[in-house]
Amino acid sequence: xxxxxxxxxxxxxxxxxxxxxxxxxxxxxxxxxxxxxxxxxxxxxxxxxxxxxxxxxxxxxxxxxxxxxxxxxxxxxxxxxxxxxxxxxxxxxxxxxxxxxxxxxxxxxxxxxxxxxxxxxxxxxxxxxxxxxxxxxxx
Numbered sequence: 001x002x003x004x005x006x007x008x009x010x011x012x013x014x015x016x017x018x019x020x021x022x023x024x025x026x027x028x029x030x031x032x033x034x035x036x037x038x039x040x041x042x043x044x045x046x047x048x049x050x051x052x053x054x055x056x057x058x059x060x061x062x063x064x065x066x067x068x069x070x071x072x073x074x075x076x077x078x079x080x081x082x083x084x085x086x087x088x089x090x091x092x093x094x095x096x097x098x099x100x101x102x103x104x105x106x107x108x109x110x111x112x113x114x115x116x117x118x119x120x121x122x123x124x125x126x127x128x129x130x131x132x133x134x135x136x137x138x139x
Contacts, residue, residue, distance in 0.1 A: 005139050007031045007072035013139050014071060021064045024057070028068070034102030034110075036068035042094045053090035061098045062114040062127035069100035070110045070129070076136040077110060084127045088118075095119040098127075108133055 008031045015021060015028065030037040040061055048054040062084060070077040090096065097117050104111040114127040 005074050007033050010072045010074050010138055011036065011068045014068065018064070020060070024060060024064070026061065026064055029097070031068065031072055033073055034069055034105055034112075036065050036072065036100045037097065038065050038068065039095060039097045042090060042092055042096065044092050047092060053092070053094070055084075055086055058086065058090055058096065058116055058125045059084050059127070061096055062100075062116055062125065063129070065098035065100040065114045066112050066127065066129035066131070069102060069112050069114075070131040070133075071138055074137050074139055076134045076138050077131040078134065079129060080109065080132045081130040082127065084125055086125050088122055088124045090118065090124050094124075096124065100129075106133075 011028060011031045025040045026038050028038055042053050046053050046057045098114050100112050100114045103113055110131045112129045115123055116125040118124050
């Protein structure tokens with residue numbers, strides 16, 4: 001990464017243009033190279049027809065954490081493959097924290113594991129993301 005652009009600056013730039021993450025209400029807790037930790041509070045419009053939070057909400061939170069972790073070295077990276085396991089239901093007013101940890105940082109690909117926990121420190125979902133690294137800069 002260029003010495004004058006920090007991982008936090010890259011993610012701040014991403015957030016400025018990420019209207020969906022803004023709509024989710026995502027807050028950045030911590031950013032380091034290859035790592036991100038973010039949180040959000042679940043709102044009533046995020047509930048599905050079963051009265052629990054739509055799985056796409058947890059997926060989207062994890063996907064944002066994945067994007068912030070794999071792009072924060074200022075190398076544009078895009079998702080190649082993602083998967084999620086839903087472990088516990090999520091409810092209105094739950095506070096979700098997604099932590100993305102780099103498992104592999106290659107020149108062409110990166111592998112990340114994202115764990116989502118609620119305010120009771122219960123793991124509610126685990127997400128895996130594989131990204132492809134382009135030759136473009138973000139900032």
